[in-house]
Amino acid sequence: MIVGIIGGGQLARMLALAGQPLGLEFIFIDPGTGISAASAGQHWQGEYDDPTLLRRLVAAADVATYEFENVPPATIEYLAEHMAVFPSARALDCARDRLHEKSLFARLGIPTVAHRAVNSRADLTEAVAVLGLPAVLKTRRLGYDGKGQAVLRDMADLDAAWQRFHGTDLILEAFVDFGRELSIIAARSRSGDIRFYPLSENVHDRGVLAYSRGQPADARTEEACRYMASLLRELDYVGVLALELFEVGDRLLANEMAPRVHNSGHWTIEGSETSQFENHLRAIVGWPLGNTAPLGHTALFNCVGYLPDPVAVMKIPGAHWHDYRKPVRPGRKVAHITARAADAPGLEAAITALKALLPGHVLG
């Protein structure tokens, strides 16, 4: 069976590496050269909405998916008319628009960050009056890794932020003084079966995920699973969905969701009976989902803008090296390291060794 993926970055690469043992083959549509996924399937070079490539994909592939939510909507609409594509256009639309996703959260009774749509300068003033300062002005679409957003600390910041972003749809969100950042990842099959992964506790550095740790016994697990289940059912979702959450006091606020495999779940390759990548593929192909039980204690370090010495990484017991084969550029995710151990002290030892290895890492 052949899976078409829109995008050929590291998520597509890891999907293909998880899918090959299952007998799946892969085609990636991506305008880049020397893409991360190239060695794990066929790279069809071209724009994400290239009509010729999309027509060819319909003829060649059995099912299609995508590795990022900013795929052109017309691409998904065209594919959905001609072949199976998951997650659905509706799920993608909710996830790619911060206002739509927060409206969905509210409709399902999932607590979320206080927010207001901003379509004019007057809207911005009014939204600030309602939500107070500090607050965060964000583009509704095309934001990721902290891009497309500005923190407003006092009234003098409003004009600069408006100048920067006006002309695109905006949303103002209340500033959340959270305790922890968490995420939950789950897969839903074509037949409606749902499997949850353990929560991840996440640390960001300048808007980019730096560190995640699997938290199988987290006190917020039941609450997060409940929210995730209602989203999956409401959207009749097929594939892997990630939901980012803030812990504020003893409750969770939904921040945003991603209709795809998620960086905070990369530890599932070693740390779960079935990885998020394999379960996304099982779901979209129409196969039964695999067990998501954790295997020991696991943490994940992103390598953003630098590549550590792989030999030093591999010397650390329980460290697993994942090189995305991308040119190193500032702010770019080029590799990750999973640390796994049978027990908590073993994981702490690996984390300590990795921190010493990753210069200037956010965890110190």
Next chain:
Amino acid sequence: MIVGIIGGGQLARMLALAGQPLGLEFIFIDPGTGISAASAGQHWQGEYDDPTLLRRLVAAADVATYEFENVPPATIEYLAEHMAVFPSARALDCARDRLHEKSLFARLGIPTVAHRAVNSRADLTEAVAVLGLPAVLKTRRLGYDGKGQAVLRDMADLDAAWQRFHGTDLILEAFVDFGRELSIIAARSRSGDIRFYPLSENVHDRGVLAYSRGQPADARTEEACRYMASLLRELDYVGVLALELFEVGDRLLANEMAPRVHNSGHWTIEGSETSQFENHLRAIVGWPLGNTAPLGHTALFNCVGYLPDPVAVMKIPGAHWHDYRKPVRPGRKVAHITARAADAPGLEAAITALKALLPGHVLG
């Protein structure tokens, strides 16, 4: 870094799938079309000793290895003159010739099957007189999966066996009434570090491996590790080596060795912190070896000559599907299934479910 592999079957495929996360890329030299490894690297189609391809490989790859011991010796000699190739020509020569490997076992004090070289019809008669019947007449080279051998039960069998095999170098081996078949797999790095995997207990069906089970607490572990270590050191071995053993009473007899990743170690993909495939690559590239500790309880089923329904396989908790993408032919290994569980009863449940699924499986 680019790894050249002579052969593009399922072992090369699984090596490449293990190596891609480490940032390695792969070239396979193989005369076949639609080879198993094709989707995980570059396939250079041609004979294993094609001089043009070998010259190109020397220029393109950083290190070379092979997936089967019947690679032409001239290929390894040529590569060894021009680039790093592991395991060495000497290790390959010992492993590919049943007489050489048994002489090596004897020299190292490793108990082995009683045997005699057979170079003439008179030799055969004399060998039978010494070793008795039943005995097994084998070609010294090019045998695998039970091919190239004949069991001699009475004197009347000698002429037929001689007619079948004469003209090639032969060995007569005493028939061993063993209790269990075991194998031990280990990796040795360029710097001489050795890591042992847990023993595998193996069941063959008509000469082909049908089933293996990881045996971390096996009583024969220390003895097997001792034999393995002396082989690795004597051969100054780099890479993964497998040693097949018979258990007779409470001792082990070495049967044969394979200078490569081994079918009885496929369960290490899910059942060990670092798989045999990753450790073979770490070794030959010059990187530190990974931890070989077992992860739970694991067994392996080969699919020989048939492909079960993957959906039925994936429904079984803890079952992991590995499709080699090879045309199904009688006697051909086309897939394997690993069953893993946190505890022994969980593994038994998975084994029972898999046996029901694999019609006519040797384990019944």
